[in-house]
Amino acid sequence: MNNPVIILVAPQMGENIGATARAMKNFGLTNLRIVAPRDGWPNDKASSVAVAAIDILSNAKIYDDLASSIADLEYVYATTSVPRDMNKNYILSKELPDHYPKQLKVGIMFGRENCGLTNQEITIANKIITIDTDHNFSSLNIAQAVIIICYELFKSQERTDLVNTQLLATKEQMDYFFAHLFTELDKKNFFKVAQKRPQMTRNIMNIFYRIENLSNTELQTLRGVISALTKK
Structure with a gap:
């Protein structure tokens, strides 16, 4: 461990x-x-x-x-x-x-x-x-x-698990992802009621943080999806 x-x-x-x-x-x-x-x-x-x-x-x-x-x-x-x-x-x-x-x-x-x-x-x-x-x-x-x-x-130190060799997303990379996502959502006026924005952003973050073993590559793919959907 x-x-x-x-x-x-x-x-x-x-x-x-x-x-x-x-x-x-x-x-x-x-x-x-x-x-x-x-x-x-x-x-x-x-x-x-x-x-x-x-x-x-x-x-x-x-x-x-x-x-x-x-x-x-x-x-x-x-x-x-x-x-x-x-x-x-x-x-x-x-x-x-x-x-x-x-x-x-x-x-x-x-x-x-x-x-x-x-x-x-x-x-x-x-x-x-x-x-x-x-x-x-x-x-x-x-x-x-x-x-x-x-x-x-x-x-549990002597216990062994299967090894996941993929490089997983760090919290810093997740912060960049959320900043990207929320910026684009703001542009589309997704958060129509300002008072509800904090709770809505927490809900969105919780959705992604429930994903186990999200790799850095997968996170970059998600950012690519956002860019593709918002491209003029």
């Missing part, structure tokens, strides 16, 4: 970042990305909690926005304990080893301590992970959620 990227989106407490680093090191994960940490970076509280996992913090990559943090990734999971009103595939954490695309560059997103990930952030994920907890109390600390996911992946 490749080494997935753990992505903390706008974490609010340095202690949780440090505890996340420890959880990752417990199960052999080393790639940590942090998006817009509330208290800035570096963070002394994160370092004091990380202890022997300080190397993961030292090598962590810091980003100003989510889009840049996942631009090079081919497959992204979003974690949430709250059901979302969107047509996107869900899996339980214990099912992750059976669904994990081992040959791809994978990222797993974790949201803010107080409210998790936004619907817009979840839209860009290929799939949602829900940790199977008691339905009466499903809220988890970030580091607790991270360690459960890391443990499930660690258990």
